[in-house]
Amino acid sequence: MKILVPVDGSEHSLHAVRHALVLHDSLKAVPELVLLNVQRSVAQGNVKLLIDAQTIDDYQREQGMAALETARHVLDQRGIAYQYHLSVGHPAEAIAQYAAKHGVSHIVIGAHGEGGLGKRLLGSIVAQVLETTALPVTVVR
């Protein structure tokens, strides 16, 4: 069983990681854990026109690794095996795409990512994930 945990660095995404740990400990066959962070592309319009690809990638990789840091720390402390992955694109789309490509069987996701104004304006990623994937999804509060 492969469990995908989308992580954006928020408190709720850490709850999701901890819940994935609970699953890891209680399932009969030890599941694979994958942390996934999705960065929204900044390579649009003038940014893409002016800045070289390497610099954009470095920047987004840095942001993505920073977003994964606390979640990885939680898993590192337990010393269990896991994978992580960084994608650039629309979060829900990237989550669904990774899940389909890599044989994910279950998604564990935090209830709220981007909070406040961002969330109100952008809508919930969770709702979009539920729409785009047919996999079982556990929403953790």
Next chain:
Amino acid sequence: MLEMLQTPQFWVDVFKIIMIDLLLSGDNAVVIALACRNLPEAQRKKGILYGVGGAIGLRILLTFFAVGLLALPYLKLVGALLLLWIGIKLILPEDEAHGEGSIKAEAHLWGAVKTIIVADFVMSLDNVLGVAAVAKDNVWLLVFGLLVSIPMIAWSSQLVLKLIDRYPVIIYAGGALLGYVAGEMLLGEALLKPLVEAHHVLHWIVPAVCALLVLGTGRWLAARKAAVATVRDLADGEVPARGMTRKGEA
């Protein structure tokens, strides 16, 4: 000036300017931040400050330059065509998922500032033209447009980019607005004056047709290059059990 504030036309124009500024300067801040990425911590703030300052200065200069130029015959025609193209370009999706620009993050303060100024020049042009088209000969609107764009260069986060991502309709509205404004600029062209004065109905038909033209062309071109992969992989890593060592730091 005070009476002007009470006319609805003034507020409509203000709305147009804010919309154009939002759509055309959202990426300015991102470019500045990226160009300063490799500077040492202490210099990064300075680089961003100089970059934003340069962007504002350039914009003021270019705006007055543009207004002066637009008073010459034929140039409103050229300006209107450029605006139509800017509107279409706004609607078009990116060619490929990868960047193609050539600016690298500089490790030296002055190198970074230099790149930012060059980038600012390119980024200000479309914006300046849009604002000048809305403001026409109204200096107050022009100054207002400049003032509004300043905080957007300095502080605009990725929120605009995210909003566009979530509500693509914003892009179409923006494209239509730029087309409309281009149409208004066309009407101001001295060459067409006799024609416009003879047929008053042109006052709304031309902007409307230009707005539709941008929408139609944009959609048509967008449909032709659809189906580009929008999700890209950036890094992969694997951490083995029990090991605190991290492998595969990409």
